[in-house]
Amino acid sequence: MKEFVLALDQGTTSSRAIVFDNDGRPVATAQKEFRQYFPKPGWVEHDAVEIWSSQSEVALDAIKKARLKSVNIKAIGITNQRETTVVWNRKTGRPVHKAIVWQDRRTADFCDKLKEEGTDKKILKKTGLIVDAYFSATKVRWILENVKGARKLADEGQLAFGTIDSWLVWNLTGGKLHITDVSNASRTMLFNIHTLKWDNELLKIFNIPASMLPEVRSSSEVYGHTSGLFDTEIPVAGIAGDQQAALFGQMCIDPGMVKNTYGTGCFMMMNIGTKPIESKNKLLSTIAWSIGNETYYALEGSIFIGGAVVQWLRDGLGIIKKSADVEKLAAKVKDNGGVYFVPAFAGLGAPYWNQHARGTLVGITRGTTASHIAKAALDSIAYQTLDVLLAMQRDSKLRIRELRVDGGATVNSSLMQFQSDVLRSKVVRPEITETTALGAAYLAGLAVKYWSGINEIKRQWKMDKTFSPALPERKTLELISGWHKAVNAAQSWTE
Secondary structure, three states: OOOEEEEEEEOOOEEEEEEEOOOOOEEEEEEEEOOOEOOOOOOOEEOHHHHHHHHHHHHHHHHHHOOOOHHHEEEEEEEEOOOOEEEEEOOOOOEOOOEEOOOOOOOHHHHHHHHHHOHHHHHHHHHOOOOOOOOHHHHHHHHHHHOOOHHHHHHOOOEEEEOHHHHHHHHHOOOOOOEEEHHHHOOOOOEEOOOOEEOHHHHHHHOOOHHHOOEEEOOEEEEEEOOOOOOOOOEEEEEEEHHHHHHHHOOOOOOOOEEEEEOOOEEEEEEEEOOOOOOOOOOEEEEEEEEOOEEEEEEEEEEOOOOHHHHHHHHHHOOOOOOOHHHHHHHOOOOOOOOEEEOOEOEEOOOOOEOOOOOEEEOOOOOOOHHHHHHHHHHHHHHHHHHHHHHHHHHHOOOOOEEEEEOHHHHOHHHHHHHHHHHOOEEEEEOOOOHHHHHHHHHHHHHOOOOOOHHHHHOOOOEEEEEOOOOOHHHHHHHHHHHHHHHHHHHHOOO
16 A cells, blocks of 8 residues: 655645655645734734634645545644644633734734843743744733633633644644644743753743643654544654754755745744754744754744735735736846835844834835836845845854755745845755645654655755856845845834
8 A cells, every 4th residue: 555644734824735755755735725814003813723624624635636545644744834822722622812923013012021121031041032022922921911711711721822733733633632842842932942841930931821831742753643534543743843844854954054945934944953052143043853862953044024025015015916926027127226125014033133123115216116116025035035144154153055945935036046146155946845844744754664764865855956146246235235224224214
């Protein structure tokens, strides 16, 4: 009987499921978008029940598309949008509030208060994270403070907190398992990345009862089995946050290797080996994965708005009909015409961490067209990546000569070329750009011996195309200088 691995890739705007074969190739994919809620400016929510229903639907759909039955699925791996926070009732299994999404800024003022008190230094030391509304802890606290009756239920041990991976596993196993893996735990601001345990002092700071927390497991082991959704029980055997899964799927398994994922946001990660580095350049130190007894760490720079800028051109401005049209529109002009776009819709992430910054367009003249704005929007993705890469080089003291790229926007070859131009380094696109889902599949497959070990899967990584710098260096420096002026403009708006 032929066997496959199913990866569940639960993202910010859609739920996907991909069936992978033994060569690490996608056999079938199913995807479903779900609704985004914006109850107030800077607030972003999802319906966790809709996330589960869309994810279970595409899981069944992908197996059907591959003309397989659940008995052919050797294991399930899960990768997820990180930091997004769900709090649910253990008895009923129902969320007490909509999920608060990683992009949500409602707790920015509380974060400012922690910084004023100096508590942020203690949090950084333990978690490797810069205090920001991005992470889960302040979101959980907000739910407990603002949802009627939630604090009482939490104190009685009746509420469960989880990032999206925990919520999916809870539902997949019929409420039997309340777990997370180390990579997701390290994004909550409640987990000590040195002791690899939930931290009581952090729980006190955020006033969160320990009884709400999931059990923390490694990224690759058989956690349990599915119950009810499929015809047969399938082992759930791999979990990693989306960026960590992409790092693994890109086979960045040696220290110094770097990948950038172009999704709703952009996330650059560097494998730094088995000891965390405390960043001096406002990057995050985070857990990459843990397999067996070995835990790997990574440096990460988070860019909140990457591909989402293209969605905004489509849904907000209406200058394109579908996301894929942006490349054609931008190609109508030879350059940005002096227009720069800083897409700080949800504040600025690394290396600025200005949670009050907002989107800014500068350099507009009477001659500016929709094409210039489209070009400036795409360019902003490359510039933000450059800012993070420079910070990473300073922290690691390594010159990064190669960036492995993945995610939706990498199909845009002109963007990848521009990325290589501004970085002055090689940009390498793999044959399989679904590396986030692939990383989850690999972690699950290793746990059930579907693949013999890392060496077997390392041989499967293949390059599709390499981009090398083509723009004259002088021109590049001019463009970068314009970008940094635009970022200063976006930041001065907040003062």
